[in-house]
Amino acid sequence: MKLRICALVAGLAFAATVSAQTTLNVITAGDQNMVDYVNNYLAPKFEAANPGVKVRAVGTGPGDAGSQKIYEKLSAQQKAGSNEWDVDVAVIHQLASATMVNENLLMKYRGDIPAGKMVTRDTAKNALGANVDGYVLPMFHSQIVFAYNPDLVKSPPKSFAELNEWVKKNPKQFGYNGVKGGMSGVGFVTGWVSAYSGLADKLENGPYDPASGAAIDKALTGLKEFNQYVVMTPGNAGTLDMLNRGEIAMGPVWVDMFYTWQADGRMSPKIKLVLPSPGLPGQPMYYVIPAKAAHAALAKKFIELAESPEVQADGIVKQFNWYPGIDPQFVQPKLDQAAWNKLFTDVSPADLSKYGRPFPLSPYFKQITEGYERVVLK
């Protein structure tokens, strides 16, 4: 009996020490590749450098929908008046970051970590027109491009106007996922509106003018006609899938998803990329720390690790084929020439700087996506 009590007490003490480790809660929007990145790459590195800490990553799904879920979670905790929130690090899209900064859901941390000085791109301060300076650090920069099958597409269209001509001669060979299926489709639509509305500069830089609705709707009417010659795909992955199986010959894809699929053997190595003029959007995803995160100091250490040039070179560029979040010149010394070139084979740095656009300002973004439902889908 005494032995049993001793054993029980010993067991409980052991359990208590095991559970004394801290858990860092990382919650990330985006496709499954985002969760995999934290679980398979960042977490082991961080846990090795910080014994007694466990990193727990949860995904909330692709697109702005995933970021919306994170916003709702933080907002609920804020409204409930909790003192310690259960999210330490969040990875979100630009649209949600603007909302969260507005509602004081985030902590200003960029000045507190050294990597904060390695980011000079505009995206660190400006999220679709909202000022988020100090609250965010870009994790990576992604880009939407057209992927095409060179066996079926001898000379790929280099602009939206050329694409419009091409689909009429090759019906049902181009596919994209609309606005409801994922951000690559949304990016294609905003790229189309930028090209055909004549408002490209205003859409990106503002000021917001509600009267531009007429020009946007006119561009969308052209898109409605365009849709008759194309195939709708079920999502970001759907476009890649159909491209690989030869069901479509061309479609808008995320560069990083594309290269990752090629590396995994899920995409034929002969598929190529092209970035049309006047451009297609790309976006950063941001690391943020909630205002009342339970482990803020650990969170800052985690982000410092994630933004260090070594991790950016090895994880972001080499493994996951994203463009780096910090300025490229800090990352280049840590990469070999081949790895650096791979990212810039089909799409040259010059193309990228000219035709890699940001998404339109939030009010225009909403006007375009709602306009799509109103004009194109009716």
Next chain:
Amino acid sequence: MTSVAIAHPTTRRGIGLVLIAPALAVVGLFFVAPLVMSAVVAFRGRDGGFTLEHFAKAFDFYTTDLLFSLAIVVTSTLLIGAVAIAIAGYLTLGEHPRLVAILRWLYRWPLFIPFVVAGQLMRTFLAKNGMMNHVLVGIGLIEPLQAQSFLDWRGIVIAFVWKQAPFVTLLLAGAMASVERTHIEAARNLGARPLRLLVDIVLPQVRGTLLVGLVLSFVTMLSVLSVPLMINPNSPTMITVDVAYRISTFGDYPVANALCLLTLGLAAIGAVFYLRHAAARAEG
């Protein structure tokens, strides 16, 4: 003494209320309360007053999708009825015991498969490069270039019918089994062919069960998100996809709730049929 107390009508009523209170509480808490909250959000304007603007927006953007949803679900219900009658009829009237046994074992499999899994199965089965087309090309029925992708409204109907037909068949087969054999034998002796037996003798007696099964299927199919989301990327699409899109991308709960209330209206059509039948049953 207790029996006298229970016999008193007020006590009886009191005990009755206490007994149904838990069930009533669950329905009230998990159905009526959210329904009322949903209606409040759908009719509440930005300033807190009553407004119809969310319904106006819902109709402006999604009338086609509402009609599409109704058309798909009605078509699927009719096809489910046909398939269920055919299978249940054969199980009841079939002459070959072996075939009947095999059919009885086979038809129930889709019952255990969730809608999401059914959606995924259909995605790979009905695609242009999918299994169905491979089989058709393999047996020489079509040329490879003629292969079509069924991943549009046809795919949704196929997925719904495949998934729900076994459920209705199960109900119907049970009801048909309890039809008096003497009726069937009598008609057979008089020379009735099996189809005549099914349509004129058996079916009229199981009308009630068929109606219940079809109404339940109708209402279930209206609520499914996974199947249209996975199978139909085109427009128009089912209302559930629009509700999810409104909430996930815009956080637009008022319009989403308005759409849900409209869907409730559609489901009410089925409920009317069900209640009329149930009322007739209770009286008869």
